[in-house]
Amino acid sequence: MDLVALALASPRGRFFAANVAYKCSPDDIYFCRPITPKDVRDVVRAVDIQAVARLSELDLLDALSLATDFARYWQPPDDEDVLFADPEVVETLRPVIAAALDSPHARWWGETVDLDDQRLVVHPYSVDQWPESTEPYRPSEDHLELWRQRALEWESRFRSLRIDRPDHQVGGEWWSTPAGNTLSTSRSRDGLGALELLLEEDSSGCGEARVWPVHVLGTPRVYEIAQPTDWASLVDSYPFAVPESKWSDWFVTTGERHDWFIPDWVAVAEDYDAVHLSIYGYLTTPGLAIPLSHNSGATVLAGWDPDATWWLNNDVITVEDEPTLWSRDDEGWRKT
Numbered sequence: 618m619d620l621v622a623l624a625l626a627s628p629r630g631r632f633f634a635a636n637v638a639y640k641c642s643p644d645d646i647y648f649c650r651p652i653t654p655k656d657v658r659d660v661v662r663a664v665d666i667q668a669v670a671r672l673s674e675l676d677l678l679d680a681l682s683l684a685t686d687f688a689r690y691w692q693p694p695d696d697e698d699v700l701f702a703d704p705e706v707v708e709t710l711r712p713v714i715a716a717a718l719d720s721p722h723a724r725w726w727g728e729t730v731d732l733d734d735q736r737l738v739v740h741p742y743s744v745d746q747w748p749e750s751t752e753p754y755r756p757s758e759d760h761l762e763l764w765r766q767r768a769l770e771w772e773s774r775f776r777s778l779r780i781d782r783p784d785h786q787v788g789g790e791w792w793s794t795p796a797g798n799t800l801s802t803s804r805s806r807d808g809l810g811a812l813e814l815l816l817e818e819d820s821s822g823c824g825e826a827r828v829w830p831v832h833v834l835g836t837p838r839v840y841e842i843a844q845p846t847d848w849a850s851l852v853d854s855y856p857f858a859v860p861e862s863k864w865s866d867w868f869v870t871t872g873e874r875h876d877w878f879i880p881d882w883v884a885v886a887e888d889y890d891a892v893h894l895s896i897y898g899y900l901t902t903p904g905l906a907i908p909l910s911h912n913s914g915a916t917v918l919a920g921w922d923p924d925a926t927w928w929l930n931n932d933v934i935t936v937e938d939e940p941t942l943w944s945r946d947d948e949g950w951r952k953t
Contacts, residue, residue, distance in 0.1 A: 736811035760798035792920025876914035
């Protein structure tokens with residue numbers, strides 16, 4: 618796998634590379650960012666590659682955090698996504714991302730799920746409103762059947778909407794995860810209770826969270842996504858057609874028309890207990906229209922955080938210990 622090439626072919630990988638370059642720029646431009654391809658190229662070319670090697674783990678995760686936060690799969694690519702897709706900009710970013718991925722702090726980014734270190738994050742409904750219970754949400758035994766029922770209902774609903782309004786863009790559920798009824802976890806790192814605190818797409822922005830340790834029982838069957846072909850293989854093996862509910866959003870975000878597919882999570886759960894997306898997988902896969910080999914169509918990985926593991930079968934994990942409370946200020950996330 619040519620990780621650098623795959624990351625530069627992906628919007629999230631390019632956005633991460635540019636963030637790394639901006640962090641290493643001698644000018645203070647991390648948040649006052651260039652707005653033309655030439656400006657981007659000039660800034661990146663001025664970066665000392667050795668400065669990339671000196672970045673800390675938190676620096677690299679912070680660069681990834683901004684790339685994650687700006688992921689949008691229900692609208693056209695962000696202005697900076699368009700900038701970073703310029704072919705000359707892409708070539709300029711190549712040594713930067715190569716140096717970032719060669720950092721010792723990024724060497725675990727391609728690792729499989731860490732079964733001994735998983736954390737569940739729960740955010741309040743708003744800045745000042747927590748759920749009444751401090752217990753984490755526990756999915757019902759039929760959580761995937763509920764997911765499938767909802768997905769079929771959305772397909773039927775959007776089929777009717779398209780018949781009524783064939784020339785209009787109608788947004789639907791843009792994610793391809795079993796979100797809504799299924800638990801997702803990530804690992805912790807030094808000084809960070811869970812990666813999800815820092816690396817969350819479409820984040821709540823509340824600045825507070827409860828973090829529970831998750832105990833993994835036995836040796837669960839985990840499917841690993843490390844690159845686009847892994848996601849395509851999962852969808853090809855367990856196809857679930859969503860041509861109506863994804864018709865508008867995924868055309869807007871990819872610029873391509875396809876018969877869209879996602880995994881049938883009920884079927885996946887018969888063979889796997891969980892599915893994990895490594896950070897390598899995140900840098901190379903989301904937001905692309907990925908063609909399928911065995912089904913006439915394509916798929917998009919959307920709404921999946923870096924290092925997140927979705928637990929399809931509840932009997933392989935327990936969430937029983939007391940949570941810790943984390944809060945975010947100008948200096949970052951702190952345990953309180």
